[in-house]
Amino acid sequence: MLRRDDGPGVSAWLAGFASLALPWLGAGLGATGFLLIARHQSVGWWCISAGGALLIGWILIDWVWARPAAIESDEPGLNRRAEQLVGRVLEVQEAIDGGRGKVRAGDTLWPAEGPDMPAGAEARVIAARGTALLVERA
Numbered sequence: 001m002l003r004r005d006d007g008p009g010v011s012a013w014l015a016g017f018a019s020l021a022l023p024w025l026g027a028g029l030g031a032t033g034f035l036l037i038a039r040h041q042s043v044g045w046w047c048i049s050a051g052g053a054l055l056i057g058w059i060l061i062d063w064v065w066a067r068p069a070a071i072e073s074d075e076p077g078l079n080r081r082a083e084q085l086v087g088r089v090l091e092v093q094e095a096i097d098g099g100r101g102k103v104r105a106g107d108t109l110w111p112a113e114g115p116d117m118p119a120g121a122e123a124r125v126i127a128a129r130g131t132a133l134l135v136e137r138a
Contacts, residue, residue, distance in 0.1 A: 015061055018057070018058075018061055019058060019061050019062050022054045022055070022057055022058035022061070023054075023055060023058050025051075025054050026050075026051040026052070026053075026054030026055035026057075026058060027051065027055070028051070029047045029048070029050050029051030029054065030047070030048055030051030030052065030055075031051075032044075032047050032051075033045065033046070033047030033048035033049075033050075033051060034048065080128075082110070082128035082130070082131055082132075082133060083128045085105055085110070085125045085128065085133060086125050086126065086127060086128060087124070087125060088105065088124070088125050089122050089123070089124050089125075089138045090103040090104060090105050090110075090122070090123055090124075090125060090133075090135070091103065091104050091120065091121075091122060091123075092112070092117050092118065092119055092120060092121045092122070092123050092135075093109055093119060094109075094119060095116075095117065095118050095119045096112055096113075096114055096115065096116055096117045096123075096135070097116055098116070099113055099114065099115075099116070100112070100113055101117070103123055103125075103133060103135060110131070110132070110133050111131060111132045111133070112132065112133045112134075112135045113129070113132050113133070113134050113135070114134060114135035114136055115136065115137065117135075117137065121137070121138075122137075122138040123135035123136065123137065123138055124136055124137070124138040
């Protein structure tokens with residue numbers, strides 16, 4: 001699939017072109033087959049079969065062969081700022097009262113959820129839920 005310069009090879013370009021053309025050709029052959037059957041011509045069954053084969057080929061190319069593989073990242077927290085803070089000890093900026101407050105990480109205030117703590121206390125981030133940090137006493 002890949003050439004020496006890591007660009008897509010000829011087979012990738014052919015698969016991409018086939019992925020665009022096969023559904024149209026398959027649908028066209030199927031419609032033509034139904035019209036021929038309506039006129040009592042037996043070649044219509046061949047057209048329907050060929051159209052179905054092209055549609056199955058399209059599905060195989062798109063959903064099986066060309067489906068991008070799931071690649072595990074060597075940096076799973078990349079672009080997940082809240083998850084990058086898990087494990088850090090942060091200062092409570094606005095008291096956590098009733099389970100909600102704010103903690104400071106660098107120059108950013110983050111919504112925090114956890115046990116009641118006064119402003120100035122230290123809290124350890126144990127998890128992230130959306131943009132809210134789940135904290136416990138440090």
